[in-house]
Each structure stands twice: as C-alpha cells, then as structure tokens.
Amino acid sequence: MLMKLAGGRIHDPANGRDGAVGDLFVRDGRIVADPGPDPGPGATPDEVHDLSGRVVMAGAIDIHSHIAGGKVNIARLLMAEEHRAAAEEPCGCGVGIATPSTHATGCRYARMGYTAAFEPAMLPSNARHAHLEMADIPLIDTGGYLVLGNDDLLLELLASGAGEDAVADYVGFMLNATRSLAVKAVNPGGINAFKYNQRRLDVDENGPFHAITPRRILTALAGAVQRLGIPHPLHLHGFNLGVPGNVEATLDSIAAVDGLRLHLTHVQFHAYGAEGDRKFSSSAARVAEAVNRRPNISVDVGQIMFGQTVTASADTMAQMSNTGLAHPKKWVMMDIECDAGCGVVPFRYRDKAFVNALQWAIGLELFLLIEDPWRIFLTTDHPNGAPFTSYPELIRLLMDRDYRLARMAELHPALPEHTILGSLTREYSLGEIATMTRAAPARILGLSDRGHLGPGAVADITVYTDRPDRRAMFEKPDLVFKDGRLIVRDGVVVSFLQGRTHVVEPAYDAKIESWMARRFDERMGQRLTHFRIAEEEIRGGTGLIRHACQPGPF
Amino acid sequence: MASDRPPPPAVRPVVHRDVVCPFCGLGCDDLTVEEEPPSTLAVRSTDCPVARERFSRTPAAEPPRVAGVPVPLAEAVEAAAAVLAAAQAPLVAGLGTDVDGARAALALAGRLGAVVDHALSDGLYRNLAVLQRTGWIATTLAELRNRCDLLLVAGPDPAVPHPRVFERWVVPAPAFQAPPSREVVFLCGEPLDTTRAALSGFPITVLAGDSARVGDAAAALAAALPDPSRASGAAGIAAGDIAALAERLRTARYAVVAWAAAAFEGPHADLTVERLVRLVRDANRHTRCAGLPLAGHDNVVGVNQVCTWRFGVPLRTSLAGGVARHDPHRFDGARYAAVADAVVWVSSFRPEVPAFPADKAIIALAPPGTAFADEPAVFIPVGTPGIDHAGHVFRSDTVVALRARRLIDRGLPDAATVLTAIAAALPQEASTC
Ligand code: SF4
Numbered sequence: 001m002l003m004k005l006a007g008g009r010i011h012d013p014a015n016g017r018d019g020a021v022g023d024l025f026v027r028d029g030r031i032v033a034d035p036g037p038d039p040g041p042g043a044t045p046d047e048v049h050d051l052s053g054r055v056v057m058a059g060a061i062d063i064h065s066h067i068a069g070g071k072v073n074i075a076r077l078l079m080a081e082e083h084r085a086a087a088e089e090p091c092g093c094g095v096g097i098a099t100p101s102t103h104a105t106g107c108r109y110a111r112m113g114y115t116a117a118f119e120p121a122m123l124p125s126n127a128r129h130a131h132l133e134m135a136d137i138p139l140i141d142t143g144g145y146l147v148l149g150n151d152d153l154l155l156e157l158l159a160s161g162a163g164e165d166a167v168a169d170y171v172g173f174m175l176n177a178t179r180s181l182a183v184k185a186v187n188p189g190g191i192n193a194f195k196y197n198q199r200r201l202d203v204d205e206n207g208p209f210h211a212i213t214p215r216r217i218l219t220a221l222a223g224a225v226q227r228l229g230i231p232h233p234l235h236l237h238g239f240n241l242g243v244p245g246n247v248e249a250t251l252d253s254i255a256a257v258d259g260l261r262l263h264l265t266h267v268q269f270h271a272y273g274a275e276g277d278r279k280f281s282s283s284a285a286r287v288a289e290a291v292n293r294r295p296n297i298s299v300d301v302g303q304i305m306f307g308q309t310v311t312a313s314a315d316t317m318a319q320m321s322n323t324g325l326a327h328p329k330k331w332v333m334m335d336i337e338c339d340a341g342c343g344v345v346p347f348r349y350r351d352k353a354f355v356n357a358l359q360w361a362i363g364l365e366l367f368l369l370i371e372d373p374w375r376i377f378l379t380t381d382h383p384n385g386a387p388f389t390s391y392p393e394l395i396r397l398l399m400d401r402d403y404r405l406a407r408m409a410e411l412h413p414a415l416p417e418h419t420i421l422g423s424l425t426r427e428y429s430l431g432e433i434a435t436m437t438r439a440a441p442a443r444i445l446g447l448s449d450r451g452h453l454g455p456g457a458v459a460d461i462t463v464y465t466d467r468p469d470r471r472a473m474f475e476k477p478d479l480v481f482k483d484g485r486l487i488v489r490d491g492v493v494v495s496f497l498q499g500r501t502h503v504v505e506p507a508y509d510a511k512i513e514s515w516m517a518r519r520f521d522e523r524m525g526q527r528l529t530h531f532r533i534a535e536e537e538i539r540g541g542t543g544l545i546r547h548a549c550q551p552g553p554f
Numbered sequence: 555m556a557s558d559r560p561p562p563p564a565v566r567p568v569v570h571r572d573v574v575c576p577f578c579g580l581g582c583d584d585l586t587v588e589e590e591p592p593s594t595l596a597v598r599s600t601d602c603p604v605a606r607e608r609f610s611r612t613p614a615a616e617p618p619r620v621a622g623v624p625v626p627l628a629e630a631v632e633a634a635a636a637v638l639a640a641a642q643a644p645l646v647a648g649l650g651t652d653v654d655g656a657r658a659a660l661a662l663a664g665r666l667g668a669v670v671d672h673a674l675s676d677g678l679y680r681n682l683a684v685l686q687r688t689g690w691i692a693t694t695l696a697e698l699r700n701r702c703d704l705l706l707v708a709g710p711d712p713a714v715p716h717p718r719v720f721e722r723w724v725v726p727a728p729a730f731q732a733p734p735s736r737e738v739v740f741l742c743g744e745p746l747d748t749t750r751a752a753l754s755g756f757p758i759t760v761l762a763g764d765s766a767r768v769g770d771a772a773a774a775l776a777a778a779l780p781d782p783s784r785a786s787g788a789a790g791i792a793a794g795d796i797a798a799l800a801e802r803l804r805t806a807r808y809a810v811v812a813w814a815a816a817a818f819e820g821p822h823a824d825l826t827v828e829r830l831v832r833l834v835r836d837a838n839r840h841t842r843c844a845g846l847p848l849a850g851h852d853n854v855v856g857v858n859q860v861c862t863w864r865f866g867v868p869l870r871t872s873l874a875g876g877v878a879r880h881d882p883h884r885f886d887g888a889r890y891a892a893v894a895d896a897v898v899w900v901s902s903f904r905p906e907v908p909a910f911p912a913d914k915a916i917i918a919l920a921p922p923g924t925a926f927a928d929e930p931a932v933f934i935p936v937g938t939p940g941i942d943h944a945g946h947v948f949r950s951d952t953v954v955a956l957r958a959r960r961l962i963d964r965g966l967p968d969a970a971t972v973l974t975a976i977a978a979a980l981p982q983e984a985s986t987c
Contacts, residue, residue, distance in 0.1 A: 094865035101866035330689040
C-alpha cells in the first residue's frame, strides 16, 4: 500500500529540511522516495492525507525515561494514594500520573507524538523483568541501557588488573546476554560502597572492598563502550547527585574520559554550585561552556517541573541521603544482586521553594546555553524531575521567552537574583525542537532508520497544527503514524500495535564466559545459561531490532 | 539355552539438567530431573520436598469437562465464555500461573470488569501493606549470599515454605566480605532439624520466644539499638539476650533480617512486618541492614508484578467499568468470592483448589487429576509452567525473573492460551483509548 502525506511543512533536520513544503510517500511501513511525476503502476497512492499548512516531523524519541523494571513497579506500589485517587480514562489503560501503568505509558507517549522511549536503568539481574514489562507497553518502541559500574564482578575484574580487552569482553557479554542497547553507569563505585555503609566516595578514592576508584570504573566503561563500537556513548549518571557543589565532579568526569565520548544524563541534577547565602547556586553556565567546547560530550537535562512525583534511581547512595525529603514520608531502598541498587523516594517540587525554583531555572539555563541541539536532549528523567507528560509545557518554555518570563515571575521571589534565565533571549525553533527530540536521539543511539523522514526510514511520523501556543501544539498532534500505520488521530488512540525492542550485539571474545560461568555458579546462585535472555523471550521472539556496532581502536 | 535375539533396548530415563524450579520462589535453577516414559518426572539432585512432590505429579492429560461431561477444548472455551458473558460480578483468582498466564488472565479480567487476586496473596499483603504505608530497606538473595555477616531469621523457619533457602543462599561462603564471616540468629522460631544440619558449620543462636510475638521482639530490639544496656525483654526473650542481639546488629557489617510473612500468626500480621521493617530502618542509622521478605509460591510475586505494571496497582483490584480500583480489603479474593457470581480459578502449579460456595459458576483451569469438592461448571486441564511449557516466574525477592523450560509433552494447553481463547470467545467490543 502506498500512502501519500501531501503538502506538509517538513522539519527533518537529519536530511536538511527545515520547514520546506513537500510530500512524503510511505510504502510497507517505510518512507519511499518521491515516486515522481509519472507514478507508474502501483505508485498511485491508496491513501492521501492532505497536510497543507501543517507541521510534519518524525516520531519523537525519548532517550531517558524510567518506564519499566523493578524500581518503576516499586514506585507504582509506593504511589498507592495517587493511583487510588487518580481519575483515568475508562479505557482499561490503568492508572498513574508519575508512574503510569504500561498501557497508559504507551498511550500517553503515542498521543504526544512519541514513537520510542528508552529505559535508561536496566540492572543485569532485573533485565528479564524490564523486557517483560516493556513488551506490555503498547504503541512505542523501547529498549534498555544496562547499568554497570557497581557490579561486583566488574569491580573484581578491574581490581584484578584485567586489561581493557577483558573489560570489553565482559561488557560485550553482558550487553548481549541482557538484550541491551547501551551501557549506563550510575554513580560508579558509589552504590557498591554504600553496601559497605559508606555514604560517600570521592572520584579518586578507593572503594571499600574492591580497591578501585570511581575514576577507573568510569574510564574503563567509557573505553569498553568505544572499543566495542556501541553507537551510544557511555550514559553516565554522575557523582553526588543533587549535592550542592557537585559541578566540580561533573567537570571532572568530562575531563576524566579524556576525549572519549560521554553522555551525561539528567545533568541538571549535576550542575549545582555551593555559593551564596543559601549555599546552593547555579553552575549551569560552567557545564554549558564545557559541553559547548567538547564535541565528545552530550547531555540530557532532567528538567524538573512543579508538582508531585516520585524519584526512582539505582543510586542508593544519593537516594538514601534524600529520604528526609520524602513526600509523602515513605521510601524504599534495595540492594540488588551484587549488581547495583534501587532507591525510590516520592517527592513534591514546590514552585515557592527556593531550591526547587532554582533547580527549574538551572535546567532551563542548560537548555538555552548549550548551543548544539544535536548534543542536548529533552528529558525530565521521568519520573524523577517530572512525568514525561510535562514535555509540551517544557517545549513551550523553550520556544516562548515571554511565557518563560511570566512563569518565572510566579516562582520564589529570590529566584531572579540567582539565575541568568531572565537575560537569556534564545527561543528554540521548530527545527531545533525536531533535532533535539527526533534526529539527535536517533543518531546518538545508532538508530539509523529512525528519527528522520528520508527514504528507507521507518514511517514513524507526527503531524501537528502549527499553533502559537506551543504547549497546545505539542500536547495533541493531529496524526501519529507508527510503522506507517495511523495510531493516533486528534489525540485519540485509534489503533493498537506492538512496538519493538532495540538492541546492540557487540562482538566479544567468548573466553570470558567460562570465567563468568564460574562466578555465577559460586556467587549468584544462578547458572549463566539461565541469566542469558533468549531471543524468543523478547516480545515472543518477534521483537528485536539489532543495531550495528562499529568496533575500532581508540 | 541362551537366546540369540538381542536384548530389548534398555529404557533409559531422559535426564534434564540445570532445570529451573518454578514452585516456591527461591529460583533454584540447578535441578536434575529424570523423565521416565511416559512422562513421569523424578527430581534426583535435591531432597527439596516441594520440588520432589510437585515435579512428580504428572498424570496423563484428560479432556476438559462442561458440567462434568468430557468435551473438546473449543467447546469448553465456548461454554466458559458463555458463563462469563452472563456474569454480573466475576472474580478472576487463583492466578497460579506464569507471566504469560497472568497477562492473559488480567486481559480477560479487564474485558469482564472482574476483580483479580491470587490464592496466596495473604502472605504477600502482609508485606505489601507495609511497603505501601512506610516503604522499607530490602535486599535480594545474592546479596544475602555474598555480603551478609549476620542473618536474623524472624519467626517460623522459612525453610518450611522455601526448603533450600539455607543450603543455597546462606551456606556458601560470602564472596564480598573480608574476612568472610557469618552467623545466624533465630528469633522467636525454632530451626528445623534440616536447617540445623545445613548450618552445622556456622555459629547459630536460637532465641526461642513466643512466635506469635515476634513483632514485640523486633520492637524491643529497635528500642535497644541506641543503648543496648537499657534493653528490656520481650516475647519471652530475656533482656540480656535482646541486648546482646541489639549490640550484634549495631556492629554487624551487613545484617539481613529475613522472614516468611505467610507463617506469621495473628490477624494483623502486617504489624509484625512493620516492626521488622522499622528495626531494619533503625539499624541503618548505625550500619547496613536490609530486610528480606520471603514469599512467592505459585509465582504470586510475578503475578503481582504483572498486575502492577499492567494496571498501575497491585492485586486485589477491581476492573469494573474499565477502571482499575485497588482496595486490598474489599477486593481480597477470598472475601470477594462471597459476592461474585462467577469465578475463573487458575491453578496451573498445583492440583489443590479450594471448595467454592455452591451457588457460583466456577471455571477452573488446573492440572489434570485435580479433585473438586463440587464439579465446576467448566474444567479445563492445563499444563504446568516449567513442566509442560516454558514460562517466566519471579523469584521471591521480586528482582530476578527466570525462564522455566518445558520438560515433557502431555498435550496440555497452557493457561495463557486457554484464557486468551476465552477472551476471544466473548462478545467483541471496540477497543478505544
Ligand atoms: S527450594 Fe523452592 S525453588 Fe528450590 S527446589 Fe525447592 S521448591 Fe524448588
């Protein structure tokens, strides 16, 4: 079947289109080249959508959103009041605002024009659960980033003086076995140290058991990622999350990888200074400057928005220190399987609270000061900073300075003297939004046939009415296509389909497996063969999309 | 005279190695199971009574029945759908099934607007109630095995429901501890002889207080943590013993407090759990300590996970009107059975099913050979995950999911297939969102 999307204003940064009017043709779920003036047999469109005057973009992609896995389910359990009270649409989607059910997650993403979202904290031991859960998120593609860097086996390997090859083999095995798309490091070394009752660990301090420094873990993982040729750079949840003055550790991490590619996630939580009478200040400008200067660095923001949410993180060391701020006053910590941990703390960001207001401003400063929209990504670290459903509001804040200033004026009165936000005049263009939410995420994850609208691309397409109120525009696209099928019309899900699971399968030396098998038998109480997730387990065997790795020297 | 005919070929048992056991939530994945034709299974590698008994029950398939009359599967499915289409207040319960079975059961429940619950969620709820009220600090089995230096077992010996818990998770030497050390304290519970034998190489302390008052003992311990010299006795345990244990908790490097809440006595056993959780929390002011709530027969943990991710709320939820409403009291399956007019009972791990009130229309999915007090309206024999078909089950610690594999083929359908077929046979309605 040939479908024609006629006369829309196409924002397709990957292919250099920024609002030029044109047609798109879709056949068998993919974009095909313009069949030309003489269509020939079979090229007459079976279906035509007249999009004149409307804005057309690829389906949006969220590179960092906690949508599945053990901590998300704990968060759902903990948010019982919200889930009991929350009104839901009577469609059997399930409940939840900060931690929606899998169905609500898929529906809400699709209704906002998103066609993929990635779970950024999949623990090795919990990967099977995360995949089972992701398979129940309808409409969008998913995938997981594997959390390494506090796993006792890796730390043991590093402490034994194993070379870079062995580390890369270990990482390569783990990515394959757990069906992951990328590697994430969460407070490397810190979660492990917390299990020995250490409540902080400096970047150059040896861990309590394995005698390895966080810096060594960080560089080893960044190196392994590059050596294996994994498209996405090491996805780093840095040190001292949320602690005033942590900007030094953030800048130090950038320096530590010494030119290797590194993605700093929810960098808003890592851009804090300790200046001023409140000992809490914005260091967004310093972070932005470092990012602007170094093309090997990318970030996502983890913007906070005001209201009730729940923070869910593998970083038990940081989360334990936040438990005093829990709202409501309950929280869960877990030490997990010699892998990592999990800390779930409900939280309410208040617009009249100075610290929260400044966090909000720091996030926006980062968005506006980091120049290259290919290296900064729109996230709220859902649900940590805010539920992902607040993206349209965030987009309006980025695109509309007057709105931003008006909003700022409603916040804590001391805010203006602590932020340069008022002086920042930048307004994101539609093309930049398309870059940040489509083209760039696809590129940095190595999803070569997503995030753009060129021939061969998967026909994940979102169509908007161009409204001056950008929030209204991005909240409710007119049409959303997934794999060439119309799934949303005027904000209503009109057909269900299942997404797919994106993975990488880097090559590694299988020698590492006998070492690992022994360790698994002796320590994990699990056979390595059972740890490995079979292809048939991913969406019943039909779900995998593999992305190429380009191993090379570094 | 010697026969010159060759001897008949010896019937060699098929040996399955590294079998995953799906039954109690401990996740043992090292079983050797022998299969003797036709389809008799015998566990050879462990004495675990639960595994031995459950694997060995593999009677031949039998046909489904409607009102006691054997019928083909398709007919039974139609009959089940007809019963359910007419029901005003259906209950989908039992839910002894793997992840796929849970998905299918919950989808069916969604279509019916039914209440959902698991047969064993009483024990689960004693823990969940506390998790929802206060949260907790918990750990998982491999952390116990590799990091714990002080294991405090609260209440009745968890080896009763989870026979290999000590053998597999406590006896192996801790790998991530220097120097390795481990001791076990039993608080208000007597270890089984098998537990004592398994732990023969370890220092063991038994503080055999009143098992119904383990919560009091936990509270006394928590109170004694800041200053053990001021400890008072509780639950029949002397003040001096409480003081000594409080002191040990303070100085342990990584203490684990384990309990099997299903075995706690008394109507408000969740309060016992709450006090244990508080003890763990307080101990973390001094050192590291984590709780280990053990539960999980018949994949109750996994089914609860699926329910939570699918609807945003755990089991004991009503899906009437397409809206998920969670109420652990009102929608407790045993309680709701009194008002339900039709019950879908899924029990693919065991052939024991409860006696239902006489006026209910029962659709039972259970292993062949299941004995019913009263013949159900529809009985559909189904296979057991990990025996007749592959299936995902969750370990007790809620983190690790395992894929149990298929060992034999008795020609039994899995619960997911049957439940999906029943849903498909219901009058269709448009799905929107
Ligand atoms: S302890 Fe539990 S999981 Fe292990 S063999 Fe026995 S029943 Fe199976």
